[in-house]
Structures are given as C-alpha cells and as structure tokens.
Amino acid sequence: MILELNEQQVMIRNMVREFAAREIAPGAAERDRKEEYPHEILKKMAELGILGAIIPAEYGGPGLDHVTYATIIEEISRACASTGVVTSVHNSLTAWPIIQYGTEEQKAKYLPILARGEKIGAFGGTEPDAGSDLGAMKSTAELKGDHYILNGTKTFITSGPKAGIIIAFAVTDREKGPKGISAFIIESDFKGYKVGSIFEKIGINASMTSELIFEDMEVPKENLLGKEGEGFKIALSTLDGGRIGIAAQAVGIAQAALEESVAYSKQRHQFGKPISSFQAIQWMIADMATRIEAARFLVMNAAYMKDQGKRFSKEAAMAKLYSAQTAVDATDKAIQIFGGYGYTREYPVERLYRDARITGIYEGTSEVMKMVISGSLLR
C-alpha cells in the first residue's frame, strides 16, 4: 500500500499540474461548448513526454509507473475531463495491450507513433448489442490469405473520429463463445474502415465519441494481437488497468469541484457573512474532501499493486466504483454550494457535474464493478 509519492512522482505531478493550469484549464469550457477535440493540447503533451506516459523508453516513451500515470490523469482531468479520458484511452487501452501482448515487430511499429502522438489511440470493444456483456460481440474476423477480413460495428468509441490506431475485437470462432474472440491492431487508413455516427453527449464533450464501422476491412494477419482466441482475455485485462485511469479521472473531477467550492464559499456573502462560515457548507466541504482523499488512496493502491505485478482487478474495480460515486457526489455538492450560479454555464461546476456522470458508466458500469468485487470475494 502506497501512502506517499516519491520525489520524482511529486516532481512530475507538479509539472503536469502547472502545465494543465496553463495550457488545458483555460479553454476547457469553450472546448466543451464547441465539442472541440483537444488536438493542440495533445501535441504539447506529446512534446512533454506525457501523452504516452506508460510507453517504455526503448519505444520512445517515458516509461512511467502506474502510480505516476494515475497522478497525471488526475491532474489533467482536474483541468479538463475530456482531455483526461483521451489520454487514459491512449495509454491504458491502446498502448498497454500492445506493450503487454504485442510482438516485438508490433511494439517497434506502433508504440513510438503513440508516444510521439502522431496517431491517437482508441479501443473498439463495445457494440450496439454488447456493452457490459462484451463476450456477446457480433463483429467477425475471417482469415483469408494474408489478411483477416473484419465486419461489424463498434459503438461509443472514445476518440473514434480522430483515432489512428485502434485495438479492436472480433469473433474468429463463433463456436467457442468468448474464447473465440480475437484482438487486432487496426489503422484508421485500412481499407474498409469507416467512422459512423458521432454521439452528442451530456458531458466530456471535447472527447469525441463515435461508432466505428468495419466493412470487409482488410487487416494484415501480422496485426493479430496475441493469439487467436485470446481477445476476450486481452480485453478484460486491458480494462482492469483502464479502470485505474478512469478512477483517477473521477478523482480529478471531484478535486476540481472541491477547489471551486472552497474558493466560492469564501467569497460569496449571505446574511452579512461568507457562506463558508455556515456549518451546512463546512460539512459539505468536509465530506467532499474526506471522500476524495479516500478515493485517491484507492486509486494509488490499485496502481501500486499493478506496478508490483500483483493481481489488482478487485482493487481497480473498488477504486473506480468509489471514485465515480465520489465524483458524482462532490460535483452535486459543488452545485449546491454555488446555489443558482452553480446551475448556470457561467461557472465551471455544471461542467464538472456533467463530466462526472460518465465515470460510473464507461470501462465497466458501477454494477459491473460490484460484480468484479463480489466475484473475487465469493470465488
């Protein structure tokens, strides 16, 4: 169990915090309103070496541990949750499965591109009829000569319209159920690859979310990730790690809500006093701060266990479940503290409130997190 960041982790956190305050936070509200993808920010993050945070040095990344990575995602999400999820998907859901399951050729080909931010990563798991039940996916992949031919539709894909490298899953052997699912590294310029509908959402509006359509898409057979039939295992282990990133995103959103609430409550006067002098407000702030601290410890614990090579599925699920609930609760309280102003677009807490809501849905809903936690206890 980690209780304190080391010197290097503190230095990186402070560097990212300063970068996020200067480069990410100022345009966050506008990008949200315009549903504008954070291209320029991602480029700058790549230059700083934090876009591909977990990519090993031999493939052009900084090779940071997952504790440091989680602090990076928290700091970025504190400024802009959309940029936070794009970064998290780029690392946890795209680079990580290549690092873990890729051949040497796949690593050498794709990881430097992701580290340099030349292409953005995405994860094509969910389908219209296969969300929580990913094993029910219908997309197919058939080996014909040197290529797999993929057909199917993926939905709700973060960065979908902007991604250049996508980890996607399809059924290679229907008879075997989830054990007949395989993973592939897809490039957006493969023949037969198409971006489908782009979703209008209530939050994380600057992270574009779309369908991806595969129509007789030709995927070179060397782009099979892992072995045939290992796709479901790859998807689940990838999502285990992804949940640490989303939990960190939730902590970042909650932390922003707390900081906004503290500042506002000190300057807003009613009944001749700052509202921070009222116990009702103080208690909300105390509850927010306590839950955020607890959530952060859960995130750090899961990240630390991952770094130690220990099993961490349960811990990641706990971190995501609790952090998502904390983000929703903290942003709700922040709106209450801001009163009527909190309900307007003039203040950032309404955006935080909208952004917080997704953290209990993607990369496994809160109900699925409870299934993972109880499943590991009742085995």
Ligand SMILES: Cc1cc2nc3c(=O)[nH]c(=O)nc-3n(C[C@H](O)[C@H](O)[C@H](O)COP(=O)(O)OP(=O)(O)OC[C@H]3O[C@@H](n4cnc5c(N)ncnc54)[C@H](O)[C@@H]3O)c2cc1C
């Ligand atoms: C903005 C956004 C971005 C996303 N990004 C990505 C991405 O990049 N890549 C990707 O692959 N997917 C992505 N997703 C998809 C996301 O992971 C799914 O939406 C999520 O896993 C839930 O699946 P579903 O929406 O089909 O809901 P369903 O699975 O239909 O669930 C509906 C409800 O039923 C509950 N439920 C389902 N099964 C059970 C059960 N056995 N027991 C109890 N309750 C259950 C769920 O918890 C939920 O409350 C994204 C989604 C959104 C909204």
